[in-house]
Amino acid sequence: MVQPIHDRVxxxxxxxEDKTAAGIIIPDTAKEKPQKGKVIASGPGKKDDPNTVKPGDRVLYGKYAGTELQFEGEDYLIMRESDILAIID
Known part of the structure; x- marks a missing residue:
């Protein structure tokens, strides 16, 4: 697995989503980028400011936040913890 450093996550x-609530199929070209995800790994944080998110947390992040990465056939994002907007319960 990829282990982030500093304040990266x-x-x-x-x-x-593949369909709307009414059942209309959305083509790949019209799909919105997801803004929710699951934290897989978290760095230790900055010297005086440890990271608050931990692996397993579901989070909401900005639409264009992070850098896309493919690792072992899976899609991931690497971003600063400050790009995360909220933890979802």
Whole structure:
């Protein structure tokens, strides 16, 4: 697995919706980028500011936050903890 350093976090984005609530199938070209995901790994944080998210947390992040990464056939994002907007219960 990829182990982030400093205040970086590795997130596995949730899959984009395939259908609307009414059952209309959404083509790949019209799908929205997901803004929710699961924390896979978290760095220790900055010297005086430890990271508050931990592996397993579901989070909400900005639409264009992070850097996309593919590792062992899976899609991930690496971003700063400050790019995370909220932890979802």
């Amino acid at each position: 590795v997130i596995q984005p949730e899959k984009a």
